[in-house]
Amino acid sequence: MCGAVPAGEGVMDHVLTTLSGLKGVKKAFYLEEPVRSQLAETEKDQSTSGPIAVHNEAVLECLRRRHVAVIVKDRTFRPPPCPTVVLIDDAGKVIGKELIRDEQVQPAPGQRLLHLGKDFVIFYDGSRSTHARFVLPPVPFKEVECMEGVERVVSSSPSTMGDLLVRKSAGLDDDPKLATVLIGFDLSG
Numbered sequence: 001m002c003g004a005v006p007a008g009e010g011v012m013d014h015v016l017t018t019l020s021g022l023k024g025v026k027k028a029f030y031l032e033e034p035v036r037s038q039l040a041e042t043e044k045d046q047s048t049s050g051p052i053a054v055h056n057e058a059v060l061e062c063l064r065r066r067h068v069a070v071i072v073k074d075r076t077f078r079p080p081p082c083p084t085v086v087l088i089d090d091a092g093k094v095i096g097k098e099l100i101r102d103e104q105v106q107p108a109p110g111q112r113l114l115h116l117g118k119d120f121v122i123f124y125d126g127s128r129s130t131h132a133r134f135v136l137p138p139v140p141f142k143e144v145e146c147m148e149g150v151e152r153v154v155s156s157s158p159s160t161m162g163d164l165l166v167r168k169s170a171g172l173d174d175d176p177k178l179a180t181v182l183i184g185f186d187l188s189g
Contacts, residue, residue: 002146011149011187015069018143019183024077026178027170031068035169039063042162053133058084058156061138065152065184069144070166072178080139084157087122089129096122141183151188155181 005014012030019028031039040063043056062068071077079101087096099105099119107113107123114122141155158166163180167173 002143004148011147012067014147015067015144015150015183015185018147019069019071022071022073022077022143024073024075025071026074027070027072027172029070029170031070031166031169031182035166036063036068039158039162039165042165043159053131054136054159055133056136056156056159056162058136058138058154059158059162059182061154062156062182062184065154066186067184069183069185070170071181071183072167072170072172073181074178081142082137082139084136084139085120086135086137088133088135090131091129094123095129095132096120141181144183144185149188150185153183153185155183157181 005011009017016028016030019025040060043059081100083098083100085098086094089095096116097120099121105113105121108125111123111125114124116122136156138154138156141153144150145153157163158180164174166180166182
């Protein structure tokens with residue numbers, strides 16, 4: 001999977017072959033223009049909808065890469081290596097985060113934990129933040145990071161509207177049992 005690109009296969013083909021072979025991946029393809037531009041606009045618009053701002057920094061970071069691969073995955077795909085959603089207060093402090101793989105957290109002194117479902121926790125110390133925002137940070141993608149010929153690899157999940165846009169552009173149905181992940185990268189050398 002990692003290391004040298006097999007003879008007769010270019011780096012771009014190797015990335016798609018590798019992604020297609022991962023457990024839980026139903027489809028892998030490259031995101032092309034004008035969908036990339038439409039997705040950037042969709043994600044910017046999502047940042048101001050609803051009572052709490054959502055900044056999908058990860059998608060915008062992926063779109064800054066020369067190439068963006070897309071996988072459509074089911075629940076059997078591996079969990080992310082780090083939180084894909086954090087809650088940031090107006091001072092830039094993390095006041096909540098997604099819990100990964102049944103992660104357990106302990107409150108700091110003077111702090112309480114408020115669980116939102118089974119996979120998100122807010123760290124509450126009695127102070128109030130009037131401008132908290134959800135941030136979706138870029139996430140590593142080890143299966144591509146370790147490949148020869150690629151650099152600056154980052155992955156992300158688009159918003160619901162972004163997901164729908166990407167799937168429609170590829171002629172795929174909007175199946176709620178599936179999710180989309182973008183993997184942005186540049187070629188090295």
